[in-house]
Amino acid sequence: xxxxxxxxxxxxxxxxxxxxxxxxxxxxxxxxxxxxxxxxxxxxxxxxxxxxxxxxxxxxxxxxxxxxxxxxxxxxxxxxxxxxxxxxxxxxxxxxxxxxxxxxxxxxxxxxxxxxxxxxxxxxxxxxxxxxxxxxxxxxxxxxxxxxxxxxxxxxxxxxxxxxxxxxxxxxxxxxxxxxxxxxxxxxxxxxxxxxxxxxxxxxxxxxxxxxxxxxxxxxxxxxxxxxxxxxxxxxxxxxxxxxxxxxxxxxxxxxxxxxxxxxxxxxxxxxxxxxxxxxxxxxxxxxxxxxxxxxxxxxxxxxxxxxxxxxxxxxxxxxxxxxxxxxxxxxxxxxxxxxxxxxxxxxxxxxxxxxxxxxxxxxxxxxxxxxxxxxxxxxxxxxxxxxxxxxxxxxxx
Numbered sequence: 001x002x003x004x005x006x007x008x009x010x011x012x013x014x015x016x017x018x019x020x021x022x023x024x025x026x027x028x029x030x031x032x033x034x035x036x037x038x039x040x041x042x043x044x045x046x047x048x049x050x051x052x053x054x055x056x057x058x059x060x061x062x063x064x065x066x067x068x069x070x071x072x073x074x075x076x077x078x079x080x081x082x083x084x085x086x087x088x089x090x091x092x093x094x095x096x097x098x099x100x101x102x103x104x105x106x107x108x109x110x111x112x113x114x115x116x117x118x119x120x121x122x123x124x125x126x127x128x129x130x131x132x133x134x135x136x137x138x139x140x141x142x143x144x145x146x147x148x149x150x151x152x153x154x155x156x157x158x159x160x161x162x163x164x165x166x167x168x169x170x171x172x173x174x175x176x177x178x179x180x181x182x183x184x185x186x187x188x189x190x191x192x193x194x195x196x197x198x199x200x201x202x203x204x205x206x207x208x209x210x211x212x213x214x215x216x217x218x219x220x221x222x223x224x225x226x227x228x229x230x231x232x233x234x235x236x237x238x239x240x241x242x243x244x245x246x247x248x249x250x251x252x253x254x255x256x257x258x259x260x261x262x263x264x265x266x267x268x269x270x271x272x273x274x275x276x277x278x279x280x281x282x283x284x285x286x287x288x289x290x291x292x293x294x295x296x297x298x299x300x301x302x303x304x305x306x307x308x309x310x311x312x313x314x315x316x317x318x319x320x321x322x323x324x325x326x327x328x329x330x331x332x333x334x335x336x337x338x339x340x341x342x343x344x345x346x347x348x349x350x351x352x353x354x355x356x357x358x359x360x361x362x363x364x365x366x367x368x369x370x371x372x373x374x375x376x377x378x379x380x381x382x383x384x385x386x387x388x389x390x391x392x393x394x395x396x397x398x
Contacts, residue, residue: 009080009137010136010137010140012050012051012054013054013078013137013140013141013144014140015048015050015051015054016051016054016055016058016078017144020047020051021051021054021055024043024047024051024052024055025055025058025059027039027043027055028043028055028056028059029059029062029075030059031056031059033060036056036060039056040052040053040056043055058078058079061079061080061081061083061084062074062075062077062079064079064084065077065079065084065087068084068087068088068089068090068117069087069089069090069117070090073090073120073149076148076149077115077145077148077149078115078141078144078145078148079115079141080115080137080138080141082138083114083115083138083141084115086114086178087114087115087117088117088118088121088176088212088238088239089117089233089238090117090121091233091256091257092231092233092238092239092256093117093118093120093121093122094121094124094125095231095254095256095259096118096121096174096210096241097118097121097122097124097125097127098125099210099243100122100125100127100172100174100208100210101125101126101127103172103208103245103246104171105127105171105172105208106126106127106128106171107127107128107129107130107169107170107171107172108122108127108128108129108130108170108171108172108173108174109129109130109132109165109167109170109172109173109174109206110122110129110130110131110132110174110176111132111162111165111167111173111174111175111176111199111202112132112133112162112175112176112177112178112193112194113131113132113133113138113142113157113176114133114138114142114176115138115141115142115145116131116141116142116145116146116155116157118174118176119131119142119146119151119155119157120145120146120149120151120155122154122174123146123151123154123155124151126154127154128154128155128156129154129155129156130156130158130165130170131146131155131156131157131158132157132158132159132160132162132165133157133159133160133162134159134160134161134162135159136159139157139158139159142155142157143157162175162194163194163198167202167205167206168205168206170206171206171207171208172206172207172208172209172210172245173202173203173206173208173209173210174209174210174211174212175194175199175202175203175209175210175211175212176212177192177193177194177195177196177199177211177212177213178192178193179192179213179214185214187214187216189213189214189217189221192213196211196213196221199211200223200226200242200244203242203244204225204244206244206245207245208243208244208245208246209243209244209245210241210242210243210244211241211242211244212239212240212241213239213240213241213242214239214240215230215237215238215239215240215284215285215288216288217240219251219290222242223242224248224249225244225248226242226243226244226248226249227242227243227244227246227247227248227249227250227252228240228241228242228243228250228251228252228289229241229242229243229252229253229254229289230252230253230254230284230285230286230288230289231253231254231255231256231285232253232254232255232256232283232284232285233256233257234256234257235283235284236284237284237285237288240288250263250264251263251264251289251290251291252264252289252291253283253285253286253288253289253291253321254285255283255285255286255320255321258320260320260321262286262289262291262294262295262321264289264290264291264294265294267293267294267297268293269293269303269306270292270293270296270297270301270302270303270311271302271303272302272303272304272305272306272386273301273302273303273304273312274312275304275312275327275330275385275392276301276312276313276314276327277313277314277316277326277327278299278301278312278313278314278315278316278324278325278326278327278397279304279310279311279312279324279325279327279381279392279394280295280296280299280301280310280311280312280313280319280322280323280324280325281310281322281323281325281353282295282309282311282321282322283321283322286321286322287309291321292309292311294321295311295319295321295322296311296313298317298319298321299311299313299315299316299317299319299322299324300313300315300317301313301315304383304384304385304386304390304392305356305383305384305385305386305387307356307384308355308356308383308384309355310355310381310383312327316397323396324396324397325379325381325394325395325396325397326394326395326397327392327393327394328378328393328394328395329341329391329392329393329394330385330390330391330392330393331390331391331392331393332388332389332390332391333357333359333382333389333390333391334391335364335367335368338364338368338380338391339367339368339369339370341393342368342369342370342378343370343372345374345376345378346374346375346376347369347370347373347374347376347377347378348369348373348374348375348376348377349373349375349376349377349378350365350368350369350377350378350379350380351377351378351379351380352364352365352379352380352382353379353380353381353382354381354382354383355381355382355383356383356384357382357383357384357389359382361382364380364382368380377395378393378394378395379393379394379395379396380392380393381393381394
């Protein structure tokens, strides 16, 4: 992780760890955005302005972090703005820690540790962790988080350049390279900090390793020695992980909560079929892992188009790897026809999904939904069927 904070930030954070800072954090714990100005003005009468600002900012970050870390942990932990954005969600970090534990790993060098989200999950699995980052503030926050959660005995935080750390004493290495720069997300793995090639080289030097990467990584960029896993949480794809020291060449998707794992079997691409009674929308992790064929086989289905990851079937099969919809109508793309059909059926709730279409879902909803809304609901899929722009209408199967 790059140097994203300065010494003033570090001094401000250190002040929060003082008795006065802790008392202020308690005072501002539950303030809402509309209360911030009034509360800060009141507190500045008795406390340094910089300390009050730091406490209010930290309270705001803790509230944001609740979605990733849960309220119980987020209320005790410390964050930076970058740390909240880049930290691993607790459910995902816990899953990865359990994978390491199942592999018999007892010690991990966590390189590019950030604010310590993964280190915390590893320590809670009973694994000792060396957490490394080169940013002084980030290290201070990670160290404070380990202490706040009672994990200092298992987590050693070290401020250093990860490329200079000796990983030989550890059972495994975990690397979470920075994938954001001054202009936003970085898509070239060699532009990560540190580069993916360095991370792979480091992984090959230890018995076990896991490298966190962007889920959109091209499959051709995955080394033959890697075991690639795509992870989604509540249907939202979160990350991909390259495992080393496990099963080279394996492709798998893990759906959380669960976990619900799906391992590829090297099946050929499904055949294209006419749209049947049911449409299956595979989970995003399944799609990223190129395991749509495994889902199609499970539901005795095929594809609606050779380039579209929607599976169709006349068979209804419960599957944890996708959502099933019963299709009622198949129309060529035509907004006027859709609007007339929605009016006829008194539709008031319109869910728009798309795959292989350039149409903006919000614009379609605005144009197609009748002004006099009814109570019925429908889902419309904007897609291609055998190459033709198509609208499929249906409902989720209970």
